[in-house]
């Protein structure tokens with residue numbers, strides 16, 4: 001079992017000093033029984049990652065994990081011990097340098113240090129301690145000044161777990177968001193875990209696009225919307241919060257893990273009366289509302305199958321293939337969605353799809369124009385914040 | 398009394414105060430303010446100065462509507478520079494060029510990198526504000542925008558006619574509650590953590606620039622409002638950025654820093 005090899009140091013890491021090594025061993029032993037649990041959760045999560053998209057996991061009820069920042073403060077440590085953790089974690093980070101960037105355009109040490117600060121933010125009761133732990137506000141390194149009090153610091157995860165989590169971050173390239181169990185997305189903090197796609201900042205814009213169309217359109221604002229392949233529920237929640245009081249959203253996904261995590265997030269934002277979550281493949285949970293939708297959004301899996309292996313390790317090794325793989329050209333799901341969208345939407349209904357970029361946007365726009373003449377109007381390619389043509393929007397005619 | 402702003406061309410509505418050696422008269426000179434020591438800005442103030450010159454802008458923003466609901470009876474000449482701060486967020490954003498990190502690759506589902514830095518360039522003034530430390534793009538945008546408001550307050554100077562001066566409403570709002578007249582007219586004192594504080598801060602700096610940094614002189618221009626130099630100093634010291642800006646001005650005038 002990988003995770004039991006606690007002190008294993010990757011070849012690119014500088015050796016850990018004997019003092020820290022002893023400390024690691026100590027905190028590991030202290031929290032041994034919890035770690036055991038944690039390891040088994042990890043393993044089951046890893047099994048579910050390797051499930052191939054063609055054979056979706058059976059819809060057993062999945063119990064969503066609680067993100068670190070929402071866990072009770074049942075652990076404690078001392079300030080010096082926390083300082084040792086921080087400097088150990090920083091040593092790991094500096095040993096990474098630009099290795100990940102060169103390997104697969106992964107995170108550099110500045111970003112990793114920022115993540116380290118966020119891990120501390122989520123784990124520690126009193127975030128005002130963080131500046132004294134030797135991490136600068138924007139992730140840079142500051143000197144270890146400040147109090148060296150032996151006061152007890154209350155924690156949401158044990159110090160032993162923090163060592164383990166950070167080791168997973170660096171050695172296994174486990175995504176930071178799975179480490180802390182959440183992602184900050186727009187003004188939301190969404191729970192995520194292995195088996196659910198971490199919502200991307202690019203996708204935030206779909207909510208703005210919906211905001212623009214509902215702004216001057218009462219029918220759309222008070223209407224029935226659908227978010228297909230909702231994952232963590234990000235789009236459904238973002239949209240539910242900008243609709244009028246009669247607005248409704250149906251959020252669907254094929255993955256049982258996504259369904260349970262989306263449910264957790266929807267309830268945390270108190271939107272269970274507005275968002276209905278349904279499990280099933282694309283339009284099949286929506287047959288009862290055919291032709292009645294006022295809006296439809298979807299960020300379907302769009303990466304060409306052959307590209308998946310070469311993605312950043314955090315994505316390729318840890319995020320669910322079911323959420324990424326769009327078939328040979330990456331267009332399988334987009335084309336399928338496009339075929340049925342006209343039948344699902346009311347006349348005047350709005351749609352927005354996210355794509356892999358300019359090529360897919362153009363292919364899809366051409367397909368709508370040539371193969372589905374007269375079904376749509378005002379079809380538009382919209383760029384993301386990095387100026388990459390990313391979204392296709394339009395209305396049902 | 399003669400207006401102290403003799404160096405101002407009458408047609409000018411407001412001035413952007415930039416750092417480094419410039420040909421402008423002393424009241425329009427301020428040395429580099431390092432407001433966010435942890436955040437490396439892509440261009441320093443002096444670089445901005447190099448590309449823009451110590452440009453004094455007289456173009457008006459598209460909108461000068463009041464977003465504060467506080468009408469003041471100032472001469473209209475003064476409203477332009479302040480207009481920026483009164484714009485609602487979307488309109489101020491509309492005057493900005495937003496730069497986020499340029500994705501080195503296809504983005505979207507391909508990547509998981511927490512680079513959500515946002516850099517806003519306010520086109521009418523060339524002022525740049527950025528935010529990198531928040532965990533979502535959305536929040537970084539909001540932080541950058543509120544930082545831009547602070548920078549606009551610190552850097553955009555409105556001409557003040559000392560002869561006809563009466564403290565604008567937004568300035569009264571940030572005064573301590575004890576000041577007799579403000580207590581009657583306004584609600585509770587607006588503190589530095591309130592987003593509306595920047596409007597008062599800008600008006601206060603406008604006055605202080607007009608009197609070349611002298612606190613005791615500034616305290617004479619309050620008409621019916623009774624404000625001691627001590628109370629004015631305390632107000633200035635209550636906000637770090639305001640204190641730094643005032644001390645930069647005072648240093649450049651050969652005056653002692655407020656402590």
Ligand SMILES: C[S@@+](CC[C@H](N)C(=O)[O-])C[C@H]1O[C@@H](n2cnc3c(N)ncnc32)[C@H](O)[C@@H]1O
Pocket residue numbers: 197198199200203228229230231232233234235252253254255258280281282299300301302322323324506
């Ligand atoms: C790229 S993710 C998007 C998740 C979320 N909407 C977001 O933007 O963060 C694609 C989602 O589609 C789901 N999915 C894949 N195939 C599906 C299918 N046939 N029917 C419904 N959902 C599917 C995946 O489980 C995944 O949650």
